[in-house]
Amino acid sequence: MARVLRPYRRGVAVAQVERSGSAQRVLDVALALFTEHGFDGTSLQQIADRLGVTKAAVYYHFRSKDDLLAALVDPAFAELEDLLSRTEALPRGAARQKCALSEFVDYLLRHREAAAWMSRDAAALTRPAVWERAQGTQRRLEALAAPGEDDPLSRLWGGAITQALAGAVLAQPHADEDWLRTEVAELSAHLLSGYRAARRRQG
Amino acid sequence: MARVLRPYRRGVAVAQVERSGSAQRVLDVALALFTEHGFDGTSLQQIADRLGVTKAAVYYHFRSKDDLLAALVDPAFAELEDLLSRTEALPRGAARQKCALSEFVDYLLRHREAAAWMSRDAAALTRPAVWERAQGTQRRLEALAAPGEDDPLSRLWGGAITQALAGAVLAQPHADEDWLRTEVAELSAHLLSGYRAARRRQG
DNA sequence: GTCTATAGCGCGATAGAC
DNA sequence: GTCTATCGCGCTATAGAC
Numbered sequence: 127m128a129r130v131l132r133p134y135r136r137g138v139a140v141a142q143v144e145r146s147g148s149a150q151r152v153l154d155v156a157l158a159l160f161t162e163h164g165f166d167g168t169s170l171q172q173i174a175d176r177l178g179v180t181k182a183a184v185y186y187h188f189r190s191k192d193d194l195l196a197a198l199v200d201p202a203f204a205e206l207e208d209l210l211s212r213t214e215a216l217p218r219g220a221a222r223q224k225c226a227l228s229e230f231v232d233y234l235l236r237h238r239e240a241a242a243w244m245s246r247d248a249a250a251l252t253r254p255a256v257w258e259r260a261q262g263t264q265r266r267l268e269a270l271a272a273p274g275e276d277d278p279l280s281r282l283w284g285g286a287i288t289q290a291l292a293g294a295v296l297a298q299p300h301a302d303e304d305w306l307r308t309e310v311a312e313l314s315a316h317l318l319s320g321y322r323a324a325r326r327r328q329g
Numbered sequence: 330m331a332r333v334l335r336p337y338r339r340g341v342a343v344a345q346v347e348r349s350g351s352a353q354r355v356l357d358v359a360l361a362l363f364t365e366h367g368f369d370g371t372s373l374q375q376i377a378d379r380l381g382v383t384k385a386a387v388y389y390h391f392r393s394k395d396d397l398l399a400a401l402v403d404p405a406f407a408e409l410e411d412l413l414s415r416t417e418a419l420p421r422g423a424a425r426q427k428c429a430l431s432e433f434v435d436y437l438l439r440h441r442e443a444a445a446w447m448s449r450d451a452a453a454l455t456r457p458a459v460w461e462r463a464q465g466t467q468r469r470l471e472a473l474a475a476p477g478e479d480d481p482l483s484r485l486w487g488g489a490i491t492q493a494l495a496g497a498v499l500a501q502p503h504a505d506e507d508w509l510r511t512e513v514a515e516l517s518a519h520l521l522s523g524y525r526a527a528r529r530r531q532g
Numbered sequence: 533g534t535c536t537a538t539a540g541c542g543c544g545a546t547a548g549a550c
Numbered sequence: 551g552t553c554t555a556t557c558g559c560g561c562t563a564t565a566g567a568c
Contacts, residue, residue, distance in 0.1 A: 146533090146534095148534075148535095169559085169560060169561085170560075170561070170562095171559090171560080171561095179534095179535070179536090180535075180536055180537080181560095181561085181562090182535070182536065182537080182538090182562095182563090182564090183534075183535050183536080185561090185562075185563080186533090186534065186535070187534095189562095190561075190562075191560090191561065191562095248451065248454060248455035248460055249455050251451055251455070252369075252451035252452045252454070252455050257451050268500065278501060278504045278508070278509075279512070281500050281501060281504075282497045282500060282501055282504070282509070282512055282513070282516075283497070283516075284500060285496035285497050285498075285499060285500025285501070286493040286494070286496050286497040286500075286516055287493070287496075288496065289492040289493055289495065289496025289497075290489040290490070290492055290493035290496070290520075291489070292492065293488035293489050293491065293492025293493070294485045294486070294488050294489040294492075295488075296488065297471065297484050297485060297487060297488025297489075298481060298484060298485055298488070301481045301484075301485070305481070306481075306485070309482070309485055309527070310485070312523075312527060312530075313485075313486075313489055313523065313527075316519075316523040316526075317493075317523075320515075320516065320519040320520075320523075323519075324512065324515060324516075327515075349551090351551075351552095372542075372543065372544085373543080373544065373545090374542085374543080374544095382552070382553085383552075383553060383554080384544080384545085385545090385546085385547095385552075385553065385554080385555095386551075386552050386553070388544090388545070388546080389551060389552070390551090392545095393544075393545075394543095394544065394545095533568105534567105534568085535566105535567080535568080536565105536566090536567075536568100537564105537565090537566090537567095538563100538564090538565090539562105539563085539564085539565105540561105540562085540563075540564100541560100541561090541562085541563100542559105542560095542561095542562105543558100543559085543560080543561100544557105544558095544559090544560105545556100545557085545558090545559105546555100546556085546557075546558105547554105547555090547556085547557100548553100548554090548555090549552105549553080549554080549555100550551105550552085550553075550554100
C-alpha cells in the first residue's frame with residue numbers, strides 16, 4: 127500500500143534524552159526490573175537498591191511509582207498519538223482509512239516485543255497512567271478504522287477491526303515479520319470490505 | 330444458525346448456592362464494592378465494614394482477596410469452559426467452527442454487563458486467578474475458531490477472529506441485543522470466509 | 533539540584549482466644 | 551464462626567544535609 131504519511135521522526139529517544147543522567151538511570155533500571163518481575167512484583171526498594179541509593183532518591187525524580195511507569199511508556203504512546211494525529215489530518219475517505227490501518231499494523235510490528243510484554247504484565251497495563259491513555263488512542267483508532275457518525279454500526283466495526291488486527295499480531299510472538307505484515311494486510315483489507323458491505327446493507 | 334449444543338444447565342447459581350449464608354453475603358457485598366470502586370480500590374476493611382464484621386471474619390471464608398475474586402468469577406468461567414468442552418466434543422468441521430463462534434457470541438451477550446465491567450476493571454482482570462484462566466479459555470476458543478495444526482496462519486486468524494468478536498460486542502455497551510446478535514453473526518461469517526480464503530492462498 | 537534519614541499509613545495476612 | 555491483636559511490607563511524605 128502507498129505510504130501517505132511521512133516517516134516517523136520524533137519518538138522513543140526524545141522524551142528520555144531530555145532527562146538528567148540520574149533520572150535516565152532510574153528509568154533503565156526500572157524497565158529491567160519490571161520486565162523481569164513485573165510491575166507489581168517490583169518495589170521501589172528494589173529499584174533503589176540496584177541503583178545503590180535510597181527510595182527517597184527515586185522519589186525525587188518521580189513523584190510516584192505510577193509516574194515512573196508513565197514516563198517509561200510515554201515515548202511509545204507519543205509515537206502512536208502522533209501517528210493518529212497525522213492520519214486524522216488527511217482528507218476523509220477510503221485512502222485515509224487504509225492508511226490508518228497499515229500505519230497501525232506497522233506500529234504494532236515495530237513494538238512487537240514491548241506490546242507482548244505489556245499484554246503479559248497486566249499489572250502495568252492496569253495503572254491509570256497507561257490504561258486511560260490507551261483508551262484514548264483506542265477510541266481514535268476505532269474512529270479512523272470505521273468512520274461514521276458514531277452510530278452503532280461504525281462502533282461495532284471499529285471495535286472489531288482494531289481488536290482483530292491487534293489480536294492477529296499479538297497471537298504471533300515469533301512469526302516472521304514480513305510474512306506477518308503481508309498476512310495482516312490481507313486481513314485488514316478483508317475487514318474493510320466487510321465494513322463496506324455492512325454499511326450498504328444498513329444504508 | 331442451528332443450535333447444536335444442548336442448552337446450558339449448570340452454571341452461575343451452582344457455585345454460590347453451595348456456600349454458607351455468611352460466605353454468600355461476603356460475595357454479594359464484595360461484588361457490589363468491586364463494581365463500584367474497582368478491585369484495587371476496595372479493601373478488605375471496606376468489605377468487612379459494610380458487613381459489620383472484621384477483616385479476620387472475612388478471612389475465615391476466603392483464604393485471600395484473590396480467592397474471593399476467584400469465587401466471584403468462577404461461575405462465569407465454568408460456564409464458558411463447559412461450553413468449550415461440549416463444542417470440542419463435536420466432530421471437526423465447518424459446523425463445529427460456526428457453532429463455536431455463535432455459542433461464544435451468545436455467551437458474551439448473556440454476560441454483557443459483567444464482561445464490560447471486567448474489561449473496565451483492569452485490576453481485577455490482572456489477578457492470576459482470572460488472567461491465567463482466561464488465557465486457557467482464549468487458547469481453546471482460538472483453536473476452535475481457526476482450526477489447524479497450530480501453524481502460524483491458524484494462530485493469526487484465531488487471534489483475529491476471537492478478538493474481533495469480543496471487540497465488537499464490548500464496543501457496544503448499549504446497543505439492542507437482537508440487532509447486535511444479527512450484526513455480529515454477519516461479522517462472524519465474514520471472518521470465517523476470510524480464513525478459508527487465506528488457507529486456500531497458502532495451501 | 534541531589535540525596536539521606538526517618539516516619540506515617542493502609543494494606544493483606546496470620547495467630548490464637550472465645 | 552467470629553473476634554482482638556499484631557505482623558511485615560509497600561508506597562508516600564517530609565525535614566534537612568551537602
